[in-house]
Amino acid sequence: MDRMQPVYTETNNCQDCYKCIRECPVKAIRIESDRASIVRDLCIFCGRCTLICPSGAKKVRDDVSRVKRMLRRDKPVYVSLAPSFVAEFAAYPVNELIAGLGMLGFTGVSETALGAERVTAETSCLLQQSASGIFISSACPSAVDYIRKYRPELTSCIVGLHSPLMAHAAMLRQWFGDDIRVVFIGPCVAKKNESDDFNSLIDAALTFKDLRAWFEEEGILPGLVRMNVPAEFVPFSAADGALYPLDGGMTTTLRNVVSLPDVSYMHISGMENIKAALDGVSALQCNIKLFLELLVCDGGCVNGPGFSSQKGTIVKNLQIEHYRKMHKTGSSGAVISADFPGIRSAFCTVSQPVRNRDCSESDIQEALRTVGKTSKADELNCGGCGYNSCRDFAIAMLSGMAERQMCVSYMRKVAADKASVLLQRMPYGVVLVDDSLHVIESNKVFAELAGNDLPALWEVRPGLKGADLRKMISSHKIFLNVLSSGNDLIDKNIDEKGRLMNLSVFTIQRHRIVCGIIQDLHQPEVMQEQVVRRIRQVVRENMGTVQKVAFLLGENAARTEAMLNALVTEQEKV
Template identity: 40%
Template structure:
């Protein structure tokens, strides 16, 4: 069973590094080309889950735990985040309560009640401050980010429980400490927060998990006629608007002394704020509502992605009562004080310049101009990637530009070593590649210096070669392929094979001269297999990362090997017949 809020199904990982590119804390480690999440570095923003094209990043299942709690017979209360109205707009409040009651919950309560408690405490706290910067504790992702990466700002977090925890404490105060609390909301980070506070919240599930649970449930709808269907123990008021950006600060009343209230949402914006927190200047206290998700909790990673963002916000705003009804209890009476000290912050290693330089050398970065900073490895810069390799978070073969160079050099060397002639021709009938064996076979070595093949012949028309023009033209224009075709050109006998690399765009030709007995020996097949074995792993890696631009190498080599095998078999049969 997976115990962490987010985990990787390693067999499904496609080695694309998209999770690293999108991870704000670079909490992804690559081992043997498979990504895994380092929990100590993770802030549970859920970006890796959202962007993974193979669905290899998964959120820990919480429904199984909830079913066990309900089955145990203990009073179980669902604490539902106020963003449920934007996620389940097709349900009225009464219908939504009925759905959850049918699943087995004894009571359905709004987490917004806890938000109202937090607002009340926060207002009283800020009224007693004349200066300073204070950060809301409502977003667990922001709290994780600060504790792990900005520990100097832990002192700035408002010293109160989050709305989820405050609500759970209130429910347990009313129903008894044995009451089981299940949080249902849009947030993955709430799973980690619940793990850290097991005495208050028994488990947390996302809206997406709830949807799947409702869809798979075959329990008939309960007849609600004559019954009062409402939230326990009362309906929330202003706390309903917490899920949208600026929602919390809009629940504040008037009378705070020169208080400046600001809201920022989105990881990038939040990090900018934290990076410049010490430079804030204001005559009075500054309260910052920081939310990890852009637009607020209505866009959390535990929500569906197909809803209208405008309509989401409308649903939340419409849920706020026009008048602030009188609360049944004074939320200040509940003690929700806490501090956020004590967690070990992430300590980034400080590498020596020479160590970083050596790591850069290992990926072919010998000067600043070699540092492309292309981001294909998932890191923003080559230097950042080099440090990741030093820390063991990354592997050198993640650098695509370096692998591309290696593959190019190895493919070039391979073409030189292959005794068959090899020609690559594009859709314009221009030669894109030709090896020295081909020049020797066609006796063109005097016309084209092996040291200057690229400048002398590459990108020139196949017509200038003086051989096989009609065959390559037909192959390009019609997509036709030739397999071991006997060809006589300029008084010489050859065997020609042409196959498509990209149909109508790029073809490869393999030429053999049977007058040379070297080509009839089985040593060729053995030699080719050895060379391919040494080089194919790199070539296949490039093919996977770069697609069709590099994948032709694999096809080319395997075709050559097949030709050798068939040719040797044919020659052995011919030799046997002649001896007979």
């Protein structure tokens, strides 16, 4: 467990359900000793696993205490507030939200959307100046990470610009000085990784969930915020940049800046949609300018993992669009682009491809054989292990990312084989039946004790699966009683076809499955065991009686002694 990672696993809470593997778009999860851990070099920090983990084992790093330490120092701390704040904190009027952040100790609050507008202006210039080709937005850090690691052939297509947050952080430092601290607050988990990689620009990143919990801790609630001074965004409010959290929001801002008829725009959100959409793009002979806006969160940033609001995408989008309409007098592209530091960056255009282990076909086949997959028909591709196919799982095992016991069908077979071996080696008759008294499993001894043609039938149909217990033994009603009552019956002697037997019936699944154990009391070893057990029972009962007698005798003796002592005392007084 590495709590320093933006996303990590609380290993004690991990229930090895493999849901995180199933949901992870890049399979950046390693299973070791039945516990899942996140491999940082493979992760794109989309935060999906933190939303779907049923036991809450996947955690987002909490940086609140770190920010509190910043606020206790002398240097001013500014907030870069993501434009989707209006969908998370709808109950707070904007001026109250800004004042609330001031109550926490922040020097000023500025909109990340200002950085977005700077990115829009630079992207527009780049599109105008460039020849035909494919241009991929650098706004979503998770999308950039995905391309750099898993689609390295497309890395050169990423526009070489800072993300809106990094651009905004650079602007804040130019406005208020290089010695300030910048803290991002928004719905994006990947921003924590961005703050780790670019700590000279961004000092920390909090999620909306972090801020909401902090507000509640400090009692900063809607309608209870002290408004001592006017609270406004610094240095001014944003305009079109407020649309960036929407699916297609950046594309809208680009079209609003300038009309570029030779540019085709496409916007795609959701990791699975992005993966499918990019297939074949690298081989595309593009004689136009194609701009791709990619957002990893399905529906856009309004559905980021750092949101606590459970409202739907439509409601959130409408709240953001309404806020944008109410703030039409924000900054202009001309104001933003004047006298600001350049935001060109080579970082996002440098590939960092994930190097998968080269596995030969013979290696894969051998790995498949270790989990009982000896033919194509054995490859069920059920997905129980979290991987899309048995071959993917085999490659993951060879790469040290998966363990053999993750294969559900293999472990079920191992468990069944073990149970079958134990069942067949038991010296007693054993039978499991369902609530219809149909046999689920039995051993050969049971068939022999039940008699008639059952031993021969058992040879043809091992286990007698599906056979009707009512046609086998006359004491089947005992099984029905245990099924209906749910109460086990232990050590009942029964007469079965003229033979004295001992029957115990106990519950496996209440009212659904019961197990019966039958012993032939005429067998020498069973008779000896029964005699020993009966003797022990008699000894226990006799010892109990002796102890009771001793107790009564002791109690009577004590009473007699007390009475005699009382008489002696009275005589002495006389």
